[in-house]
Amino acid sequence: MHTATAVPLIILAVTVAATVWRIRRHPRRPSNGFWLLASAGALWYATLALTSALLPVHAVSVPALIGTAPLLAGPVIVVVTGVALIANTGVVVRREGLRLATLTPAVIGVALVATVVVAAVAVYLVANDLTVLSWPARAAWNIAVLALIPGGMLIVELVAYTVYAVVYRWIPHQGDEEVIVVLGCGLVDGEVSPLLAARVDSAVAEYRARVGAGDSPLMVMSGGQGPDEDRSEAAAMADYARRRGVPADRILVEDRSTNTEENLRFTGELLEDAGYSDPSLLVVTNNFHVLRSVALSRRLRSRVSALGAPTPWYYLPSAFLREFAALVVHYRWANVVVWLVLTAVWAVPLVVM
Structure with missing residues (x-):
């Protein structure tokens, strides 16, 4: 097997094996959601490598589609989700009353949409070649990237938490608890x-x-x-x-x-x-x-x-997001550390230069 296809398959096998082991060994860890996302990413990478190596030249559009589809569909899904959460807030408020808890979906929905808008601005600036842009435009690019870090963390954590919450429901309980x-x-x-x-x-x-x-x-x-x-x-x-x-x-x-x-x-x-x-x-x-x-x-x-x-269906998004927000707050210091590290990776070179 060619190295170009062997390496992705090895990465996929190792990642999936580690994910299954963690879920079986530590099923109560919410961090298993990140391992499921890693397995999905490894599957995407392996599929892309195999289609690129095995398909004839005239079928090159297939691996191109596999490679770009998540990048194109992701922002659309995030925006649709954000808008749906904002709309769901109106339903919950009408039925449950106006409280801070019932506004949680709207807050997260606005954050999701804002992250995609900031990402679009950053892509637009890159497409116009940063080397020829004015200082304010380059500053806007750097600010956009820094703003994307917490938004990107929110999206990744929300997806990981949602995926594992669904998977965990399929894990049967023992049936002999005292x-x-x-x-x-x-x-x-x-x-x-x-x-x-x-x-x-x-x-x-x-x-x-x-x-x-x-x-x-x-x-x-x-x-x-x-x-x-x-x-x-x-x-x-x-x-x-x-x-x-x-x-x-x-x-x-x-x-x-x-x-x-x-x-x-x-x-x-x-x-x-x-x-x-x-x-x-x-x-x-x-x-x-x-x-x-x-x-x-x-x-x-x-x-x-x-x-x-x-x-009840109308209450589920609001309640689920409150649980997600509570878990983010519970692990707040870990989130702060990750945010500071990612921010430093981007900002420190700019300051040094």
């Missing part, structure tokens, strides 16, 4: 909301299936009491589950937590007090919340699988 944990998410007039009801319904269905198989798992309802609530989310969830046939003696209530990390940490403490030493957990939450939940459980060294409950 405890089913339902994460709270807010009440409406003291009762479970439709979103929270979907979580408890999925957990009750899983409980019934386990009982039918001869098991008797414990259930933990986890969620504290908000300032505008007359009882805790956990208490409301426990009542809801009991009305659907789950025995009261198989339900524990964790009513101190105010966020996902506390849900997991306080549940662990509650189970330890109840005599459970390092139990395996099946965390039940909505599908948009699964990946961040298991990522946090890994930091807490809990043995966790996850089950995603369905989410």
Whole structure:
């Protein structure tokens, strides 16, 4: 085999093998999304190399199409996604009210569209030959590149997170976890909301299936009491589950937590007090919340699988992007370091020169 085709195939094989190994070994790591993107890039590179080497000269348009299609389609997809997120914000605001959380899709949508616009400006400047442009035009080019760095990071991270969130849903949970944990998410007039009801319904269905198989798992309802609530989310969830046939003696209530990390940490403490030493957990939450939940459980060294409950279609983009934003904030220092390094790689030579 010619070196021009052997090298891309070797890169593809190594990248795919490493990706599969990481997902099997560490399925709860959101960074697996970057490995999936790397595998997709290696596949594109290998396909381009093979078509260039094997196709006759008159078919050269095929490898050219393979090589340029992602570069042409990528910006279009990003713009369409950004516009769709902005439009979705209007739907969510009408149904859920105007809050900072419901504006998240619009903020990210504007950032995506702005990144493509800045990239178009940069390409236009390059096409007009920077060596003959005036100083302001060259300065605009450098500013455009610096502005593209955070925008490019956002796009790559969002794509990686989205891809792995989809893939993770296809990874089956063990089916023999000792405890089913339902994460709270807010009440409406003291009762479970439709979103929270979907979580408890999925957990009750899983409980019934386990009982039918001869098991008797414990259930933990986890969620504290908000300032505008007359009882805790956990208490409301426990009542809801009991009305659907789950025995009261198989339900524990964790009513101190105010966020996902506390849900997991306080549940662990509650189970330890109840005599459970390092139990395996099946965390039940909505599908948009699964990946961040298991990522946090890994930091807490809990043995966790996850089950995603369905989410109303109109609410899914907003909720999913809030989870993505929360994870970006959680890894904020890693993001800052990467941004500074990339900025320095571009800016330092300009200053030195």
